[in-house]
Each structure stands twice: as C-alpha cells, then as structure tokens.
Amino acid sequence: MTAWRLAPLYVAAAAFAIAVSLPGGDPDTYWHLASGKWMVDHGQLLRADVFSSTVNGAPYSVGEWLGELAIYGAYVLGGWAGIALLRATLIAVGAFFITRVALRSAPAPFALAVTALALGLSEISWTDRPQLFTFALFPLLLELLTAARAGRTRLLLAVPPLILVWTNLHGGYALGLALVAIFAAEAALTRRNVVPFAAAAVLAVAASFIDPGSLGLGAAAAHAASPPRFIVEEAPPDVLRPAGFVFALFGLATLGLALARGGTLLDALLLVPLFWLGLSAQRHMPYFALAATPYIAGGLSELWWRWRPSSRFALPRPAIVGIGVGLAAMVAASVATAPFAPIETQYPTAARAKLAATGGNLLNEYDWGGYLIWRVPERPVFIDGRLFLFLPDVLTEYEEMVFMRPGWRDQLDRHAIAQVLLRPDRPLAVALRDLGWTVVSQDATAVLLQRPSR
C-alpha cells in the first residue's frame, strides 16, 4: 500500500472538518425537520399537508420520508449539533468516494487538486436537507460502477439496494438511475459485461418503485426540464459568479481536454448529459463537476507527463503521518468549536412572539415559510419551500399580492389575510402602510402588518 492510498481518508477528514463548522439555517431544513417530527409523533407517513392555511389537507409527496426521518433523528439525538454532524458525515462520505474515483484515473496530486476544486464548488449544496444523501450516494455509486467496469462485477450486487435506499431518501435517486443506465449502455455498446450491468440496471429501476412517495422518474425529469427559476438554486449558472465560474472551469477544461486527448465512449455518455444538467440549474452544477473530476485529473496528468516525463510524486512517511495527525486535530477542533446553532438573522425573529400571540390567516414571505413552520407551529403558513404543493394557484396568488399586481386586494380578501409578514421593501408592505394597516413589529429584516379592524 502506498501512502497515497490514504488520500481519500484525508480528503474526507478535511471535508468533514470544514462542513461541520459551517452554520446551518437553510429555510428548507425547518420544514423537513417538522415533517420528520410529525411522522415520529403520529407514527405514520405524512401524506397530506398539515402546515399551511392554503393547501391544508392536500396530498403531500412522501418521496423523501426516510431522509426527513434521518434528519429529525439526528436532531433528536444531538440537537443542531446532531444535524451538523450528519451533514459533515455525509459530505465526508461523498468526498471519500469521489477521491477514490479520481485516484483510479490520475496520480494523487492531480486527483486531489481537481477533487478539492469540485468539492469547493459543491459547497453550494451543503445544506441540511435530504439532498445531502444524494451528495454522498452519487460518488459512492460512481465508485461502485467504475470498480465493476474495471472487473469487480460482484460489486453490482450492491447497486439495487443502494437505489432502493436512495429512492426513499431523496428525489436525486433519478441521477443514480441515470448513472446505472449510462454504464449499462456503455457495457451493451462495447459488449463487455453486458449481462451484469443490464441486470443491475433492471433491478435498480425495479427497486426505485419501492417507495411510498409519488415522486417518479417523470416528475424528476419534468423538474430538470423546467426548473422554477425564481428560486436561486434553480436558476441557471452565472459563470461570472464564483460558483458558476468554477463550474465553467470544469466545463471548459473538459472541452479543452477532449479536444487535446479525446475520451472514451463512457466519458462521452457520462459527461455530455451531466454537463447539460449542470447548465440547467445551479443546484446540479456539483454533479457534473464530481463526474468530470476523474476525466480532468487524468487529462491533466497525461499532459503533465508529456511535458515532464520523469516527474515523480512521493511524500516521505513522516509527512504522511504529520498530515494525518494535523487533520485529526483539525477535525477535533472543528467539532469542538463549531457554531452548531443555525444562524437566523435572515428570518423574522423579532416578529415571532407577536405571531405566536395572535391569530388569523397569515401571508408570509416564501423564504420564511419553513422557519415559521418550525418556530411558530401554531400559525399555519401561506406558502413555504415545499413549492410543488403550491403550484400553480397559490404561488400565482402569492405573487399577485406581494408584487401588487392588479387584483391583489381581492386575493387578500379572498384568503381573509389578517396579517402580512414580509420584507420591508416589498411593494405590498409599502402599500399597506399607506392604506392604514398597523405595524405590529418591524426590524431591518421583516415587517408584520395587521389588517385594520372595520
């Protein structure tokens, strides 16, 4: 065993240390937590909405039920620290396997450099949601399939159960199915290990149906084809911003290396569709970067050796040990000093007490719905991050009111809105003051307005 064989472990440790020290506070974390809590409290799956005033009782997708239970379980066990540790563990798993995949294609310095960049890009999706399971399982599956393609076909036995678990954890399992299908297609086209790969693909598809949820492949495909653009993470990549720029670097490096040295059929089958997926929405960028990591690392190392054929990369054993000790210390220090409590300055914290003490229908800011579900459970929300539940009517009505489109007054009356909790610069918040609504609470983040009594 060479010293570089420890590299995946080291990368995983570094990723863990960084991830655990990041503050939480994603708006969707709260409603996932609330969903998990409801399922535990009631001993059943959450099949209908219980959090909103607008779609109360409407059928509710349970496709991520296991992911939500896992997140709530971590919270029950360790509070916000438990969630941070779960997050860091899943990211470490992803980092470990993507490093292993990259090391199959390139020497460690190149593999580690490109992996680090890909992990840096993926930081945009390190939020406490079931999608973290996809972040961990995507590299794991890629490693399994790559190893199987290299000859260890028995590993394909693990694919169907992996897809089964993934399907119940997060909707990103569709990405896993796509990976399996791509490897199976390549096996079929090149007539190598056709039967094992085809069997794995068929069983994986079958396993994906063992899910009480309604989120099927069709829904996943529709989501990818027409993402809701007003949500930042669903917007197209902006290559003039840091994350988008790094994504563009991966895309252009792939194109440049393809021109310089070509690729295999598998490279084309894998990277071409994932590049499109990454271009379709910011949240998908990391998956292209992760999949392209081995290709780019391999290409760069090949070019390097053309230039410097006699290069040798080796680290002395004391350095290996020193790095390991340093990383262990870093992990310990990160866990000890991590700010586990979520940062809630972006939420209407000042209005919480007033909200809890009052009643009536509430019109709330979209981004604050999850926070309110968890922090002020006695007040049903108008809308929250569970988007698809509110499409199309509730979202349209929400926009009509908040952005003051014609008919906003009718909507406000139709929903019997008694209170409005919005950002102070929203047109509706500005207009309602002019129209005599009472300011119940206000700070730089939020204003809570009360309808005047008649």
Next chain:
Amino acid sequence: MRPLLVVPLVLAGLAAFAATGAAVSDSDFFWHLAIGRDIAAHGPPRVDVYSWTVPGGAVLPDQWLGELMLYAAYAIGSWTGTIALRALTVGALIGIVVWTALAERPHRPFIAVMASLPAIAVSRFAWTDRPELFGLLCFAILVALLRAVRRGSFSPFALCVPLVLLWTNLHGSYALGLGLVLVVALERALADPSRRRGYAAVALACVLATFVTPAGIATWTSSGGHFLAPPRYVQEEGTPDVTSLPGLLFSIALLATLATAMLAPRARSRDVLFEIAVLVPVAFVSLTATRHLVFFPIAAAPFLSLWGPEAWNEGVRTLREAWGDVPQRVLPNVMRTRMNASRTRGSRAQRDPRPNAVEGGTREHAMPLGRLAANLAAGLVAIGMLIAGIATSPRDPDLSAFPIAALPQLPAGPGLLNRYEWGGFLIWYAPATPVFVDGRLFPYVGEPLDDYRAVIGLHPDWRQVLAKRGIRTVLVAPSDAIAVQGAALGWPILARTPEWVMLRVP
C-alpha cells in the same frame, strides 16, 4: 478544392427572405435610429440629449458607424430600407456561416448544413435592427478568416486588421474578435514559427485598430465593463437558460462539440491547439449572457462539419468491433445501409483524415465554367429571394408593444416617468418629451436607474423619489406596482389600454 457556393448562397437567400418577414419593432432600434440621425447631422454624439434625468451627461459613441448605417438605410428606403439592411446582413451572416462549415468539408454540403443548423437557428434570436447584428456578421467573417489561417494561409490573417477596425466602430462585440485574434496569433506563432513576426505584427495592428474610433480608449472600458458585469435585469443580459429555445440550441452545439472532440480520434491532430484557442474562450463568452449564446454555435460549425462525421464513424466502428455482424442482422434495412455508407466513408477518411490538409498553403484550382455558372445561378436565386422578401415585407413598423395612443397626450418637457423598454420608442416618436430612462442603460446606471426601480417597483422611498425628481406623469404597464398603487390612491388616469396606463401624479 474550392467549395461550391450554391448551398451557402441559397441558404443566404432563404435566410434573407425569412428575415424580411418581421416588421420593425425592436425597442432599442428607435434610439439607435435617433442617434444615427443626429450623427448624420452633427457627427458622433458626446452628451445625452434625449433624457431629462441625465441631460448633458457623457455618452459613448462606440456604435456610431452601426447607428449611421441604420439611419442611412432608413433615410434611403424608410422602414423598408431598414428591413432590407437587416435582410442583407442576415443573408450574409448565414451564407458565411455555412460557407465556413463547407470549406472544411467541401464534398459534404449536407454535413456542413447540419453543422451550421444550431448557429442558424440561434442567430434567429439576434435578427434585430441593431448594430449588434453587424457585430455578429463581423464575428462570422472573423471565424472564416481564422479557419483559413488554420488551413495554412497567412493573408486572411492580415485581413483581420481592417475587419477589427470596422468592427470597433460598429459594435462593442469587437472585443471578442480582438481577443480571438490575439489568442490565435499566439497559437499560430507556436505552430508556425517561421511567420512568428507576421502574426505578432497583425495582432499588434489589431490592438491599435481598436483605438481608431471616436470613443477612443473608452470603448475598451465599455466593452470590458459590459462583459464582466452584465446588467442581469435586462432579459437578454440574463444568464443563459438551456431550457429555453435559444439555450437549448446553444447546448446542442456545445454538447455536440464536446462529444465530437471526445470521440473523433483524428480531431487530435496538429491543429488541436487552434481548436482549443478558438472554441474554449468563445464557449466561455457564450455562457456569460443570453445575448452571447449565438457566438459559440457559429465558431463550432466548421469544427462540427470537419470532425462530426469522424466521431460518428468512430462510434459505428466501436459498435462493429464489439458486435461484429450482429447489427447487420438485427437492424432494419435503412440503418444497415447507413452503417455501410459510414463504413465506406470511414475508410475514405482513413486515407485522407483532414479533408483540406492537401490544400494547406497551396494555390487552389481554377474554377471550371460549370461551377462558375452554378455559383452565379445560386447567387441570382439568392438575390431574387432577397428582392422578393423586401418587396413583400411589412411597410410599417409594428408598434403594438408600445403606447402609441398615449403620444398625443404626452406632456412636453421634463417630468415623465416611462417604462424602460418604451424609452427608445418615445425618443423617436415623442422628441418633445424627454425620457426618464431608455435602453441605452449605461448613462442611467446609478441613481437614475435606482430611482426608476424605486418608483416603478414601489420601494419604501418611492414617494421621496417622486418628489425629488419632480415626476408629474407616469406611463407604465397596468400591472406595475406604481400603477396599481396610483389607482388605489386615486391618481387621475389620463389614458389607459390593457397594455399601458398613463397617470397624473397629484
């Protein structure tokens, strides 16, 4: 062998014909036209004369020649002249794109057309009456010149100098052209050291040519600022969306290029650095904004024409190696025939992997009479289609998107807050009423634009802005928050249609 011009000419004629179908309606066209008229009368403008929010403020005459051309066409032929100029430019653009692709594979016009299709389709979204269209044409010409340089000829590279000079005065996209010239000069200097000084001289001359404009060095800062910080709230400056039609077409070109580069074995020839030098930077530029999407498909068309069939043949070869004659037995007759055809072409390509390699640096054959006649006939067809298109084109502009009925009631002098996209229309049709803001955008960046957004979007300080600016009338869409709130507050409605509303501020 020199490629037949029949296909490029016929497609150019078809594109020109198609381009005449739409009436003049672009909102930015009108302020370009107004500036062109002023240039014809007084020379390139230095200060703003159309707004009451930045009157006398410095403006950049970086598109003066393009604006003058638009006005000249209008002065000669009214709106039909504008459409004729558009059709001519579009026809030239499409003809050059197809010709460039065909030049890489002269015997395969079908492949050249297929390789050009994404570029043709995406360019459709840029067929507007703006200097931008001239910039696009310059880009297509530059790609054609650079591909000719790749094939071993130096003189096309020297032609980049007058092209860049012209382009700099037409449109700000010249910066992309200059960047490409510099990168390719570097690449050629490495690939062809004997002409190193020539490439360096041309590159330097191109840089100097960009200063020969009334805008001077400011044209650099304008283009650079625009590229690095595009105003995302303007739709065409938004991030490219591959789920929209133009984005999808762009992604087809990008992904086809990537797949071709991966699979075509002989694409890794000695010219690989050239392809990287051209395609990678243009891909990045295309990814920066929706309006830039069109550049990459144009740059990629010749590459796809040259290497696309190679990639296909490689895929077929892989399949055949793996499955032997099984596909022959299983596939339907039609596919079997195609596979055999690609096998034949593949073996031909083995003998002659780079279709133009033998031509590099040599004199091309004299054109036989038959070819000349065919080209002439195609040219006549193209001209015929252009004339037919112009003859049947809409005679008047389509103003349905503009508040045309509000014109008689517009107050003269300052005080009107107008919607951003109607500014150009008002500049041309209501010169007595200066605008608050218009599509020229950059003169307004900062306080005027912030104030515009504060009022129209009903931000908390909207009343203060109204008072500070002395806004007396608002001409906005009925769905704008200020229109809804103004109506709620009882502001007098001066005029109203489903598309616009004019309110008097009490």
